[in-house]
Amino acid sequence: MSLEKKEFKPKIVAFCCNWCSYAGADLAGSSRLTYPADVKIIRVPCSCRVNPMFILRAFEKGADGVIMCGCHPGDCHYSTGNFYARRRMTLLFSMLDYIGVENGRTRVEWVSAAEGVKFSETMNSFVEKIYSLGENVRLGDLRCKS
Amino acid sequence: MQRIGVFVCHCGSNIAATVDVSKVAEMALMEPGVVHAEDYQYMCSEAGQAKIAAAIQEKNLTGMVVCSCSPRMHEATFRKAAERAGLNPYMVEIANIREHCSWIHKDVEEATKKAVILMRAAIAKVNLNAPLQPGESRVTKRALVIGGGIAGIQTAIDIADAGYEVDIVEKTPSIGGRMSQLDKTFPTLDCSACILTPKMVEASAHEKINIYTYSEVEKVSGFVGDFTVDIRKKARSVDMDKCTGCGVCQEKCPSKKAPSEFNRGLNTRSAIYTPFAQAIPNVPVIDREACIKFKTGKCGLCAKVCQAGAVDYEQKDEIVTEKYGAIVVATGFDTIKLDQYDEYAYSQSKDVITSLELERVMNAAGPTHGHLERLSDGKAPKEIVFIQCVGSRCSDDRGKPYCSKICCMYTAKHAMLIRDKYPDVNVTVFYIDVRTPGKNFDEFYRRAVEQYGVNYIKGQVGKVIPQPNGKLLVQGSDLLDNKQILKEADMVVLATAIEPNPDVRKIATMLTASIDTNNFLTEAHAKLRPVESPTAGIFLSGVCQGPKDIPETVAQAGAAAVKAIGLLAKDKLLTNPCTAQSDILLCNGCSTCENVCPYGAITYEDKEVNDHGIRETRRIAVVNSALCQGCGACTVACPSGAMDLQGFSNRQIIAEVDAICR
Ligand SMILES: Cc1cc2nc3c(=O)[nH]c(=O)nc-3n(C[C@H](O)[C@H](O)[C@H](O)COP(=O)(O)OP(=O)(O)OC[C@H]3O[C@@H](n4cnc5c(N)ncnc54)[C@H](O)[C@@H]3O)c2cc1C
Ligand code: SF4
Ligand code: SF4
Numbered sequence: 090m091s092l093e094k095k096e097f098k099p100k101i102v103a104f105c106c107n108w109c110s111y112a113g114a115d116l117a118g119s120s121r122l123t124y125p126a127d128v129k130i131i132r133v134p135c136s137c138r139v140n141p142m143f144i145l146r147a148f149e150k151g152a153d154g155v156i157m158c159g160c161h162p163g164d165c166h167y168s169t170g171n172f173y174a175r176r177r178m179t180l181l182f183s184m185l186d187y188i189g190v191e192n193g194r195t196r197v198e199w200v201s202a203a204e205g206v207k208f209s210e211t212m213n214s215f216v217e218k219i220y221s222l223g224e225n226v227r228l229g230d231l232r233c234k235s
Numbered sequence: 236m237q238r239i240g241v242f243v244c245h246c247g248s249n250i251a252a253t254v255d256v257s258k259v260a261e262m263a264l265m266e267p268g269v270v271h272a273e274d275y276q277y278m279c280s281e282a283g284q285a286k287i288a289a290a291i292q293e294k295n296l297t298g299m300v301v302c303s304c305s306p307r308m309h310e311a312t313f314r315k316a317a318e319r320a321g322l323n324p325y326m327v328e329i330a331n332i333r334e335h336c337s338w339i340h341k342d343v344e345e346a347t348k349k350a351v352i353l354m355r356a357a358i359a360k361v362n363l364n365a366p367l368q369p370g371e372s373r374v375t376k377r378a379l380v381i382g383g384g385i386a387g388i389q390t391a392i393d394i395a396d397a398g399y400e401v402d403i404v405e406k407t408p409s410i411g412g413r414m415s416q417l418d419k420t421f422p423t424l425d426c427s428a429c430i431l432t433p434k435m436v437e438a439s440a441h442e443k444i445n446i447y448t449y450s451e452v453e454k455v456s457g458f459v460g461d462f463t464v465d466i467r468k469k470a471r472s473v474d475m476d477k478c479t480g481c482g483v484c485q486e487k488c489p490s491k492k493a494p495s496e497f498n499r500g501l502n503t504r505s506a507i508y509t510p511f512a513q514a515i516p517n518v519p520v521i522d523r524e525a526c527i528k529f530k531t532g533k534c535g536l537c538a539k540v541c542q543a544g545a546v547d548y549e550q551k552d553e554i555v556t557e558k559y560g561a562i563v564v565a566t567g568f569d570t571i572k573l574d575q576y577d578e579y580a581y582s583q584s585k586d587v588i589t590s591l592e593l594e595r596v597m598n599a600a601g602p603t604h605g606h607l608e609r610l611s612d613g614k615a616p617k618e619i620v621f622i623q624c625v626g627s628r629c630s631d632d633r634g635k636p637y638c639s640k641i642c643c644m645y646t647a648k649h650a651m652l653i654r655d656k657y658p659d660v661n662v663t664v665f666y667i668d669v670r671t672p673g674k675n676f677d678e679f680y681r682r683a684v685e686q687y688g689v690n691y692i693k694g695q696v697g698k699v700i701p702q703p704n705g706k707l708l709v710q711g712s713d714l715l716d717n718k719q720i721l722k723e724a725d726m727v728v729l730a731t732a733i734e735p736n737p738d739v740r741k742i743a744t745m746l747t748a749s750i751d752t753n754n755f756l757t758e759a760h761a762k763l764r765p766v767e768s769p770t771a772g773i774f775l776s777g778v779c780q781g782p783k784d785i786p787e788t789v790a791q792a793g794a795a796a797v798k799a800i801g802l803l804a805k806d807k808l809l810t811n812p813c814t815a816q817s818d819i820l821l822c823n824g825c826s827t828c829e830n831v832c833p834y835g836a837i838t839y840e841d842k843e844v845n846d847h848g849i850r851e852t853r854r855i856a857v858v859n860s861a862l863c864q865g866c867g868a869c870t871v872a873c874p875s876g877a878m879d880l881q882g883f884s885n886r887q888i889i890a891e892v893d894a895i896c897r
Pocket of ligand 3: 821822823825828829856872873874875876877
């Protein structure tokens with residue numbers, strides 16, 4: 090079991106909005122708050138820019154977990170973007186769960202520019218969850234695996 | 236096919252110690268489109284930028300990736316460098332291998348692998364970048380300052396002195412803020428009013444400054460250089476132009492039971508009032524909740540006694556709409572509520588007061604006319620205990636995690652002033668630490684101890700128990716002598732934590748300025764851009780950004796003014812070209828996008844379309860690029876996939892996803 094765990098190196102995509110969460114990740118970095126290297130961040134202007142297609146694409150290409158981070162509700166740089174994102178993701182994640190991409194593999198988290206600690210804690214707990222769930226095999230496009 | 240250059244920065248050892256930078260550069264050359272890769276110690280330095288310029292010109296690059304610190308740090312630097320060398324600045328992408336990699340990972344192999352993946356994602360993206368041209372927007376040469384405390388006043392004066400129009404919006408009936416409530420000020424002990432009032436007068440007399448008191452910002456729209464703001468001027472019930480400030484109305488008003496906000500509720504005021512004698516403007520307001528005329532329809536005495544005929548019960552709130560190029564937030568602070576700290580008996584005894592209340596007690600215009608006396612029985616106290624850090628530096632959620640910064644100094648001030656005026660009064664201060672960094676600060680504190688014999692005890696107070704004889708039993712500990720202390724005091728003063736004005740949340744939301752977990756406004760960069768909000772055109776002044784004393788507040792106020800002036804001095808601003816665009820062939824004119832756009836940037840036009848040979852007129856979404864802020868809401872809402880965002884297009888983001896999951 091432990092051997093198997095060692096071999097499993099999850100691919101985790103984090104979409105972070107430019108104004109809050111990306112800055113929160115920067116703060117985690119400048120405060121040297123570690124989290125596993127499995128997490129790779131993609132910068133988007135706002136959480137509302139995250140098209141469900143991007144998340145499906147990630148799973149299709151073999152991602153084991155996808156997390157989306159935005160400004161706290163009410164604090165969106167563009168006023169309302171994260172409200173749309175929140176509703177969209179609730180729907181998407183329940184559909185993904187239905188087709189077998191467990192809820193634990195997807196997450197939405199609000200992280201402000203001042204919450205470096207929260208960013209690192211969130212990533213640590215998310216990665217831990219993905220390790221416990223193991224490899225995602227449900228949505229992976231077999232043609233993508235070589 | 237693009238010709239891409241990749242530049243890997245060592246950032247001294249910041250990156251190079253954890254990431255094998257030459258390996259990253261080597262790997263870059265294996266990516267599609269990459270024709271040049273190199274690593275260098277400091278890419279952002281002049282020498283680094285020269286390398287970039289040389290590569291752009293020699294290798295005829297069409298795009299570039301810099302693997303370095305966060306784009307929030309140096310994206311602008313590298314874009315400018317590219318532009319100078321003849322490359323469109325929007326052909327530059329940053330792979331953040333410092334904040335998101337070398338600083339948070341320890342294992343070199345692992346960090347290098349991650350850096351390579353981040354670089355690949357950036358290369359994949361830049362392969363799909365297209366040159367973009369920023370548009371231009373105009374700058375309204377007028378600034379808005381929200382909050383008329385010392386911070387707002389100073390910022391307004393500095394901006395106005397540079398020749399720009401400034402409006403101050405102050406919520407209360409007068410400008411002045413907390414400083415107007417203080418008696419003397421550390422570290423020089425000058426009288427607060429003596430140094431503040433001239434500033435208030437200067438602001439109000441300044442030809443470029445216009446002050447809205449008893450007013451609030453109600454709505455903000457627009458963006459840097461071109462904000463439109465609705466200001467609600469609350470009905471004063473007194474005509475500003477007619478009132479001569481004689482004060483007869485306040486004298487004659489029979490309703491005198493309203494708690495005085497200025498004196499922190501320690502005494503009362505009339506229903507028609509100016510908060511304090513030096514108020515600016517010196518025009519009273521009617522507190523409609525306390526006014527008999529408004530409550531019962533009877534009375535109306537003030538209108539009768541007013542010689543100028545200035546009282547106007549019919550006055551209504553008025554909304555003024557103004558345009559501004561820059562907005563400065565200076566909303567200041569309040570002391571925290573003490574409900575959670577009942578062990579100090581604040582709610583049980585009138586003789587337990589906050590330091591701000593003590594300022595009013597010591598002030599000649601305060602509730603006791605400056606005599607130090609117990610508020611319960613008016614007797615002169617003989618034994619006063621100060622308790623430091625009430626609600627500050629708190630590890631649980633009763634209080635605040637931060638140090639309020641000013642309390643150590645003002646307590647030393649209070650102790651000294653009391654010992655100076657009443658040498659027979661014993662003063663004891665319970666403290667956790669005495670923190671006095673600042674010019675002449677430690678000397679000031681030592682004077683309190685050495686010259687004025689204030690008794691400082693390192694230790695915390697567990698409980699204050701009101702006694703039947705009216706005294707207060709203070710139970711504390713002396714950590715240095717390791718003993719419990721029981722002390723009977725006549726008065727207890729709580730150095731209460733400060734917090735941002737509760738309103739600031741509303742203001743921040745309106746301005747889309749970020750706020751931290753303690754409700755202080757966040758600066759664009761903690762070290763390098765301390766007076767700017769991450770939201771362009773919004774600047775921060777005073778305690779709304781973090782705890783500060785007056786000298787620091789004034790310094791920051793000046794800095795915020797300089798930043799605002801820098802903006803106002805420009806005639807035009809370049810706008811972000813990363814805006815949305817709809818595909819004329821895919822759009823079906825359904826109006827979904829219009830509904831989600833927070834800026835009203837989307838309209839519809841009938842356009843001639845040639846859809847695979849079929850010519851017809853269709854209703855098509857058109858984005859006004861001057862209004863579009865590039866959030867991308869419309870792109871995801873669009874059911875036809877017709878909307879896309881330049882600079883963050885669907886294909887670009889998917890390319891990044893693919894590169895990461897490869
Ligand atoms: C007990 C005590 C003693 C002190 N003693 C000293 C001292 O001796 N020396 C020293 O250097 N410092 C002292 N200070 C600190 C000093 O008071 C502050 O540094 C200073 O007042 C900060 O000024 P400011 O303008 O940032 O905030 P404030 O003084 O709080 O001013 C903010 C202004 O904004 C207004 N406002 C708030 N919200 C809105 C809104 N939504 N719309 C419009 N207007 C709004 C408020 O009404 C207020 O007028 C002391 C503080 C305390 C609590
Ligand atoms: S990206 Fe779309 S929704 Fe956002 S501001 Fe531009 S047009 Fe409006
Ligand atoms: S949502 Fe899409 S299809 Fe509908 S009007 Fe907007 S761009 Fe056109």
